[in-house]
C-alpha cells in the first residue's frame with residue numbers, strides 16, 4: 321500500500337498544470353511507493369487559486385506561500401513560480417523540513433543556487449529540479465546508448481532551442497506570462513530559460529563543460545513594463561549562441577533565440593562519436609535517430625527508432641508497442657523516479673546540487689556574452 325505524500329503547489333500557471341497532471345496520473349501507471357495527495361495550492365489571487373483547486377482537485381488554497389510552507393500537513397513543496405522566487409521559497413521549505421520539487425532553472429544565478437543546494441543538504445530534505453527532458457524516453461534511451469559506449473569517443477555535441485514569440489516590439493515585459501522578458505523576475509533570457517534545458521541534457525549525456533565563449537543579443541531594447549506602466553530597458557538576452565569545450569575533449573555549439581520566425585519550441589540535439597551518432601528532435605520526440613558506423617556497409621544508414629516498445633525506457637508502463645506518448649509524460653516519469661527515490665533514500669536526478677552545475681554554465685555563458693572572452697565554468 322503506497323504511503324501518502326501531501327503536496328503543496330505554489331503557482332497555478334503552465335508548470336503547475338503540467339505537474340498537477342503528473343501527480344494525478346503517476347499511481348495509475350507506475351508502481352511507486354508513494355501516492356501524492358493534492359493538499360493545497362497557493363496563488364496570490366484567491367479566486368484564481370480556488371478555480372485551479374477545483375479543476376485539479378486540490379483540497380485547499382493559500383494566498384501566501386509562507387503559510388503553505390509552514391503548514392504541518394504539507395510534506396512536499398512544488399515551486400512553480402518565476403525564477404526570482406525560487407531561492408526564498410526553497411530556503412523556507414528546507415528550514416521547514418519539506419521535500420522540495422523546484423522548477424528550472426534552479427535559481428537566478430549560481431550564487432543563489434549554491435545557497436539552495438547547501439540548504440537542502442543541511443536540512444537533509446529530498447530535492448529535485450524539473451529538467452524534464454531527461455525523462456523523454458528517446459532522450460533516456462540516448463543516455464543508455466552513450467553509457468553502453470556505443471558512440472565511442474565523442475567529438476561533437478550540438479544543441480539548438482528555437483522560438484519566435486517575442487519578435488513584436490509591442491509585446492510588453494513583466495507580469496503574468498511575460499515575466500520571462502523581465503530580467504528582475506527571470507534572471508536572464510533564453511540562456512536561463514531555454515539553453516538551461518540544453519545544458520542540463522548535455523551535462524547528463526556528455527559530462528562536464530570546461531569553458532565557453534558566447535555572443536548574446538537583445539534585439540528589442542525597450543518594452544513597456546506591465547507592472548509599472550512605463551517603457552523600460554530590456555535586460556534579458558533575446559538570443560544566445562555559444563561554443564563550449566567539454567571535459568571529455570569534445571567540442572560543442574549551443575544556440576537559442578526567441579526570434580527564429582516559424583519555430584515555436586524546436587529543441588534538437590546531435591552527438592557525433594567515432595563509432596556512432598545520435599540525433600533527437602522535440603517535434604518528433606518519440607523518435608531517436610541513430611547511425612552506427614559498424615553496421616554492414618551496404619545497409620549502413622540513419623535508423624529512426626520509434627521509441628515505443630516495452631523494453632524502451634518507461635514505455636512498458638504505458639500502452640502497447642507502437643503507440644506514442646507525449647510531452648506531459650516526461651513529468652510523470654520524473655515524478656515516478658522521485659517517488660521511488662524517496663522510499664529508497666536515493667535522490668532522483670537532477671538534484672539541486674546537479675542543477676547548480678547547469679547554473680554555473682549559464683553564468684559563464686552570460687559573462688562571456690558581456691566580456692566577449694572565453695570563460696572557465698565555475
Ligand SMILES: NC(=O)c1ccc[n+]([C@@H]2O[C@H](COP(=O)([O-])OP(=O)(O)OC[C@H]3O[C@@H](n4cnc5c(N)ncnc54)[C@H](O)[C@@H]3O)[C@@H](O)[C@H]2O)c1
Nearest residue numbers: 331332333334335363364400401402403423424425450497
Ligand atoms: N520544465 C519546463 O520545461 C518548464 C517550462 C515552463 C516553465 N518552467 C519554469 O517553471 C516556473 C514557472 O513557469 P510557468 O511557465 O509555469 O509560469 P506561469 O507564468 O505560467 O506561472 C507562474 C505562476 O506563478 C505565480 N506567482 C507569481 N508570483 C507569485 C507569488 N509571489 N506567490 C504565489 N504565486 C506566484 C503566478 O500567479 C502564476 O500562477 C519558472 O521557473 C519557469 O522557468 C519550466
